[in-house]
Amino acid sequence: MREINDFKQVKSYLSAYQIESIFNEQILPHLSLYTFEQGEFICSQGQASQYLYVLVKGKIKVYTTSAEGRTLILSFKTPLEVIGDIEYVQDINIINTVEAVSSVQMIGVQYHWLRKYGRDHAPLLQFLLDIITQKFHLKTNSMSFNLLYPVEVRFASYLLSVSFNESDSLNKEQLRISIKDAANFIGTSYRHLNRVIGQFCTEGLIERNKGFILVKDREGLRALAGDNIYE
Amino acid sequence: MREINDFKQVKSYLSAYQIESIFNEQILPHLSLYTFEQGEFICSQGQASQYLYVLVKGKIKVYTTSAEGRTLILSFKTPLEVIGDIEYVQDINIINTVEAVSSVQMIGVQYHWLRKYGRDHAPLLQFLLDIITQKFHLKTNSMSFNLLYPVEVRFASYLLSVSFNESDSLNKEQLRISIKDAANFIGTSYRHLNRVIGQFCTEGLIERNKGFILVKDREGLRALAGDNIYE
DNA sequence: AACACTTCAGGACATATGTCCTTTCCAAGA
DNA sequence: TCTTGGAAAGGACATATGTCCTGAAGTGTT
CATH class of the missing domain: 2.60.120.10 (Jelly Rolls)
Structure with missing residues (x-):
């Protein structure tokens, strides 16, 4: 300080x-x-x-x-x-x-x-x-x-919320998110979040390259997240 | 009204x-x-x-x-x-x-x-x-x-908190708690809460008679709940 | 009493999530 | 260049929790 x-x-x-x-x-x-x-x-x-x-x-x-x-x-x-x-x-x-x-x-x-x-x-x-x-x-x-939704939904919402804010700046879709932070925010374990990320990749919602996450299908995520966004 | x-x-x-x-x-x-x-x-x-x-x-x-x-x-x-x-x-x-x-x-x-x-x-x-x-x-x-604790711990805390307040009135240890309410409060399913209740009974922490719950071992519950009480 | 109806308790199984470990990879520093 | 440490990815397994269903027991009604 x-x-x-x-x-x-x-x-x-x-x-x-x-x-x-x-x-x-x-x-x-x-x-x-x-x-x-x-x-x-x-x-x-x-x-x-x-x-x-x-x-x-x-x-x-x-x-x-x-x-x-x-x-x-x-x-x-x-x-x-x-x-x-x-x-x-x-x-x-x-x-x-x-x-x-x-x-x-x-x-x-x-x-x-x-x-x-x-x-x-x-x-x-x-x-x-x-x-x-x-x-x-x-x-x-x-x-x-x-409390009401599983990690999958929460993470989709998190991604939307974060990518929205971050993308104001520069890299339109490329997000440098800390997976650890995300896990702690969502209230789950690093391991499990990783699992969900893998699943999202398989489904073509996102893509990951060395620590970065690329949102590929914003609409798909939104469908998953429902209306619920971390505002 | x-x-x-x-x-x-x-x-x-x-x-x-x-x-x-x-x-x-x-x-x-x-x-x-x-x-x-x-x-x-x-x-x-x-x-x-x-x-x-x-x-x-x-x-x-x-x-x-x-x-x-x-x-x-x-x-x-x-x-x-x-x-x-x-x-x-x-x-x-x-x-x-x-x-x-x-x-x-x-x-x-x-x-x-x-x-x-x-x-x-x-x-x-x-x-x-x-x-x-x-x-x-x-x-x-x-x-x-x-987010941080399993249902078991949350329910123990819930019981303590509720029994504390209720017992001010009359029935020292006998609680008429609605298990449904409790489940919704804790953010879990009725079924699972029931399971935990069964477990608590086995461990001698509580006892149940037709819809009521009797707290038998307040200290045991406290140990389970840790310091964390729904204040 | 007989019936329908609801609540309660719990079985069986599927799914979600956590824990522990291992492997790979990359970057910082010796 | 060679360590070495730590992030990243994921395998294997245990546990927590959810869903669906069934049977028992209570409650009110006729």
Whole structure:
């Protein structure tokens, strides 16, 4: 983590995401911009939490590790997103580990200042409400999805969702997905996911070349996934 | 659903749960008390939502039905709880079906009035934030729990959690649990749950007599469930 | 009591998924 | 160039879970 002393940058992010109003005059001076390198932890499960972060650039993953050491990825997130909100409101330790997937920039504020100056600031409260309800809704969906459908369907949905987002950038159909990550996200074992991938290849839905996955039949995947997409 | 015109009653509930402040003077006159009979629907997945309800008495269950008709119970809830909060904030249709498990009383307000008079009322916003973050936290837990552990463990946890709450009342250890409900809650099939129940009986953890389940070895269950309890 | 009807318990089998291992391959570093 | 470590792919097997079906037992109705 590196702190960047560039208040202009902070302001410009706030303005870009139209959230200037959520921090009032008293809080503004206590905002800082932080950079995290790829693979760096933004926060770790179980630790005490001190900062509310607003993700403004890059991509992060949120996951939990069970007592037995198994990992379950709860979500990948891109701006605009907030980390530490639940912990702030509930005043509890960090629930999930958050790790930078790419290089990441976040605006951070200490709870301290939020408690002091933000408790009754309606725009902030509304903003948090909005973000958290979104998260909740999304989680509700993925939870029922995970419990109701087999790995095959979940993976098809995952592929669609990921390829959609990624392909914004460059490589239209070629995806560099980490199969391990995918397995943890879907809540299955690496082995089994591999099996399903093999099956998809046989069926001509996808193709794989050394670590990459090429979506060949988007419609076929969609048919498999049904309407259910990790939104 | 039956509307009860008893403003005193409403006031007394608000006071009992120490939430008088969340509704301001303008909103108060628009609060009503509603009664739902056992088995009655409070709201149904996909419908347009109009009311924010505060559960003040009784027990409800929240569940979702997949396109294929499978049911997944997301939670059982007792006061103090709010229904329709996510929908209110996000302005979307009802996400999950909510059904009265016992006879139930709820305080209801139309979104209309909340939008008009409550948008900037910090105590209301704080209250919603608090409730929703709790829900979120709980859901996060149960989601990872469901994905990370086998039915055996989940059911043990379920039994502990349910027997704990129920036994507050009368029958110390005797539980009338609906096995179907339990199966849907855990996200498994009736058949399989039955199998696990049989196994638990063999191991002397529980005993069953015609539809009831008797917890015999709470410690054994706890050992199986580990620390993980549906909170 | 006799009947139809539902719920409950469980058998038999198929499928989904997990665990453990082995082999291959490729890339980073000595 | 030669290791060496780790990712990738998949074989073999065990286990967890789902589906379909059947028979027993309870419940209400006539």
